Amino acid sequence: MQKEDDPRKAHFKKYQNAAGGWGSVRALSSILGRERVLVKGTKVLLQQNKPDGFACVSCSWAKPADPHAFEFCENGAKATAWEITSKRADASLFERHTVRELEGWSDMELEAAGRLTTPLRYEASSDKYVPVAWDDAFDAIAADLRAMEPDGVVFYSSGRASLEASYLYQLMARMYGNNHLPDSSNMCHESTSVALPKSIGVPVGTLTLEDFQHTDCILFFGHNTGTNAPRMLHQLEEVRKRGVPIVTFNPIRERGLEKFVNPQSPLQMATPAHTDVSTQYVRVKVGGDIAALTGMMKWILETDDEKRMNGGERIVDVNFIAEHSQGFEELAAAIRKVNWTDIEKASGVSREELIQAARTYVNAKAVMLMYGMGVTQHREGVQTIHMLTNLLLLRGNIGKPGAGICPIRGHSNVQGQRTVGITEKPELVPMDKLKEQYGFEPPSKKGWNTVEACEAVLAKNVSAFFMLGGNFVRAVPDHRRIEPAWREIPLTVQVLTKLNRSALIHGKKSYLLPCLGRIEIDRQASGPQAVSMEDSTGCMHGSRGQAEPASPELLSEVAIIGQLAKRLLPFNPKVTWQTWMDDYSTIRDAIEITYPKIFKDFNRRMWNPGGFARPMGARTRQWETPNGKANFFPPTCLDADPDMPPPSGDVLRLMTTRGDSQFNTTVYGLSDRFRGVHGTRKVLLMHRADIQQLQLSEGDIVKAISVVPPGEDHIDRSVGGLRIQAFDIPRGCVLGYYPELNPLIPLSHYAKESKVPAVKSVPIRLLRDDR
Numbered sequence: 001m002q003k004e005d006d007p008r009k010a011h012f013k014k015y016q017n018a019a020g021g022w023g024s025v026r027a028l029s030s031i032l033g034r035e036r037v038l039v040k041g042t043k044v045l046l047q048q049n050k051p052d053g054f055a056c057v058s059c060s061w062a063k064p065a066d067p068h069a070f071e072f073c074e075n076g077a078k079a080t081a082w083e084i085t086s087k088r089a090d091a092s093l094f095e096r097h098t099v100r101e102l103e104g105w106s107d108m109e110l111e112a113a114g115r116l117t118t119p120l121r122y123e124a125s126s127d128k129y130v131p132v133a134w135d136d137a138f139d140a141i142a143a144d145l146r147a148m149e150p151d152g153v154v155f156y157s158s159g160r161a162s163l164e165a166s167y168l169y170q171l172m173a174r175m176y177g178n179n180h181l182p183d184s185s186n187m188c189h190e191s192t193s194v195a196l197p198k199s200i201g202v203p204v205g206t207l208t209l210e211d212f213q214h215t216d217c218i219l220f221f222g223h224n225t226g227t228n229a230p231r232m233l234h235q236l237e238e239v240r241k242r243g244v245p246i247v248t249f250n251p252i253r254e255r256g257l258e259k260f261v262n263p264q265s266p267l268q269m270a271t272p273a274h275t276d277v278s279t280q281y282v283r284v285k286v287g288g289d290i291a292a293l294t295g296m297m298k299w300i301l302e303t304d305d306e307k308r309m310n311g312g313e314r315i316v317d318v319n320f321i322a323e324h325s326q327g328f329e330e331l332a333a334a335i336r337k338v339n340w341t342d343i344e345k346a347s348g349v350s351r352e353e354l355i356q357a358a359r360t361y362v363n364a365k366a367v368m369l370m371y372g373m374g375v376t377q378h379r380e381g382v383q384t385i386h387m388l389t390n391l392l393l394l395r396g397n398i399g400k401p402g403a404g405i406c407p408i409r410g411h412s413n414v415q416g417q418r419t420v421g422i423t424e425k426p427e428l429v430p431m432d433k434l435k436e437q438y439g440f441e442p443p444s445k446k447g448w449n450t451v452e453a454c455e456a457v458l459a460k461n462v463s464a465f466f467m468l469g470g471n472f473v474r475a476v477p478d479h480r481r482i483e484p485a486w487r488e489i490p491l492t493v494q495v496l497t498k499l500n501r502s503a504l505i506h507g508k509k510s511y512l513l514p515c516l517g518r519i520e521i522d523r524q525a526s527g528p529q530a531v532s533m534e535d536s537t538g539c540m541h542g543s544r545g546q547a548e549p550a551s552p553e554l555l556s557e558v559a560i561i562g563q564l565a566k567r568l569l570p571f572n573p574k575v576t577w578q579t580w581m582d583d584y585s586t587i588r589d590a591i592e593i594t595y596p597k598i599f600k601d602f603n604r605r606m607w608n609p610g611g612f613a614r615p616m617g618a619r620t621r622q623w624e625t626p627n628g629k630a631n632f633f634p635p636t637c638l639d640a641d642p643d644m645p646p647p648s649g650d651v652l653r654l655m656t657t658r659g660d661s662q663f664n665t666t667v668y669g670l671s672d673r674f675r676g677v678h679g680t681r682k683v684l685l686m687h688r689a690d691i692q693q694l695q696l697s698e699g700d701i702v703k704a705i706s707v708v709p710p711g712e713d714h715i716d717r718s719v720g721g722l723r724i725q726a727f728d729i730p731r732g733c734v735l736g737y738y739p740e741l742n743p744l745i746p747l748s749h750y751a752k753e754s755k756v757p758a759v760k761s762v763p764i765r766l767l768r769d770d771r
């Protein structure tokens, strides 16, 4: 593995092949070989995403009832190999290196050291992590937390923990006394959680895998499917074989949405034939979706006006609108007012292209719409989702087979965590139920989300920060402000599998509690345990670990929470931590009592092939909104980032995104194959004309400087040593990698209403960096 990221040595080569296919299969043995788990890995992979196997730890895409022989993708295999690696970051590593020394390692080197094997406590006198007995760690952490005011303690979670662990975690936090339960969703699909309940009365997507069989058109917005949810390409391939059009809206040509070769199909493997995925590719500007949707709806409304006057068949579903919705007139009035010049300018797309997309949409009877971070992570991410829903509602495309909306979720159980109570918003939790079930008074004060938790850290209002997974310090914006403040937190505790940046930038006291991964066998008093998750289509699945644990000392996340909670909270006979730890089916019984509608007969149904679907009003046109209707929301602006400086001059719009060799802050390698980037992540991909206009040349090394909103502090928000590379991207837009570029993003630059950091539109300037 190449370890050093020297952008001067990088090379760029356009990727000519399809996504999937030979590349995937051949890459497998190299992936497993690198982690030295060739035989074990192959055996484990055959159980991945199978009804009686384990749910992949990578993306959250649905797990079909009738899986393929290999129901995994190359990136899922990478995630599996990374977790079951034979490499170990054991106590000797920490004996050899001080924390200061480890801070000099790159993110990739830290995680590549392998799985943590033993609980560790930070010792300030030697600047080292030293082994600590589990009991001593729990006693000490519980004693410290008991001595603190609950209002200063944060319980973060990353969306990987199971439904069982997540339920216990939120219960522990609430019994301790607060709702400070920020999660990775706050940086991800929170815009969805805010928008969809208002538009259609559900907090999650309405589609299931079944719908793919009934749809006759798919629209895709702001998602890099070939890298981030590759198994979905199977469903897309199937619909394309039926001739279903797929229209993609994305500033750049993502390979997986252009061409796919199915590694399961002998025919495609033998002949390099491929399936063309998108039938139309709309290259919106970064932040251009509201304008593009306005254009499509404008054409639909005007065409419908003509039909109405000429007595033709209406293309707006007037019956659906009359019976089921509210706000149509306001939407129509707002859209009619906008002129095409403004639409073309703000979307970066021609009127003809938008009309072509709109025609495809109205020619279909059942339309599905999928979207990802290209939508949610903008200042007006919430509004963009309202606009997506508006488009669907215009033709009654919600609540019938083959139609609906699907926010493609990120982490493998991020949707499920919210379902079982991980949220800072008390109104989303059945507090009365918790009160009745456990006999305590749940806290009613709103807790902190991710951005607010960062603000609290900066204001020195946080006395302890507990992290159930994730890499908080690295995933959040504004590293140069957060990191020094983080070091002042009196206590940080991390439940984790591998060493990461958040373990090194730690509080005054710090504990690392290493846990089992989901792929590992979880043995408890009643035998090996299973856990469960919810996928992007609202289906719950059981998952059984298959591999031997990385170390005999590891505890499960459930056990870690249970052991801590037993010591932290006063005895309460209704709260049976030990029984729960001994037998996870009793946790599922408890979840079923709290959420009887969603989790009816949980222990049995979790093993249904394909999982079991949560009930969802919108699927049957029961709108669980305050007014009992599906709601149209008129647009208030055209740019998803209305406060971006005007596109003249030297200010560029940076979108920070994932490459093909990473899972969020976990960096497996330095290339992004499908985009043709090899050997570096320190790169800015720009339009050739922008490079010229700024009097730069390809290969130049520059420093990016954030254009800070007026009135902001004087923090150094710059990142140097970045190589300029020409790329097929709209004018004025730049692509760069997360998390390396997070120091550029002001904490205050977040989506209105949802507070998702607006990491897809960061205004920057470039300076030559001749170091």
Ligand SMILES: Nc1nc2c(c(=O)[nH]1)N[C@H]1C(S)=C(S)[C@@H](COP(=O)(O)OP(=O)(O)OC[C@H]3O[C@@H](n4cnc5c(=O)[nH]c(N)nc54)[C@H](O)[C@@H]3O)O[C@H]1N2
Residues within 6 Å of the ligand: 058, 059, 060, 075, 188, 221, 222, 223, 224, 225, 227, 228, 229, 249, 250, 251, 252, 254, 284, 285, 286, 287, 288, 289, 371, 372, 373, 374, 375, 409, 410, 411, 640, 655, 656, 657, 658, 659, 660, 662, 663, 664, 760
């Ligand atoms: N292998 C792998 N799988 C993953 C992850 C991973 O890191 N690696 N991460 C997981 C997580 S937590 C998440 S949230 C998901 C993330 O998966 P995605 O939602 O795909 O997120 P990004 O990788 O940030 O890619 C954003 C996409 O939106 C496009 N885009 C950017 N700005 C705009 C815009 O203004 N409009 C439109 N229409 N498009 C835009 C970009 O070109 C890119 O294709 O993936 C999950 N799965």
Ligand SMILES: Nc1nc2c(c(=O)[nH]1)N[C@H]1C(S)=C(S)[C@@H](COP(=O)(O)OP(=O)(O)OC[C@H]3O[C@@H](n4cnc5c(=O)[nH]c(N)nc54)[C@H](O)[C@@H]3O)O[C@H]1N2
Residues within 6 Å of the ligand: 111, 157, 158, 159, 160, 161, 184, 185, 187, 188, 189, 373, 410, 411, 468, 469, 470, 471, 472, 475, 476, 495, 496, 497, 498, 499, 500, 515, 516, 517, 518, 557, 656, 657, 658, 663, 664, 665, 666, 738, 739, 741, 742, 745, 759
């Ligand atoms: N600039 C920019 N910033 C972003 C984004 C972006 O697109 N651009 N995306 C945002 C998004 S969508 C997300 S979801 C966040 C991600 O934020 P997080 O979820 O906090 O980060 P991850 O990188 O997914 O966390 C990786 C760590 O999880 C730990 N881990 C892995 N498996 C397990 C396990 O089974 N149990 C436990 N306890 N720990 C485990 C490992 O130690 C690993 O180092 O980042 C956000 N930040």
Ligand SMILES: [Mo]
Residues within 6 Å of the ligand: 184, 187, 188, 189, 409, 410, 411
């Ligand atoms: Mo995410």
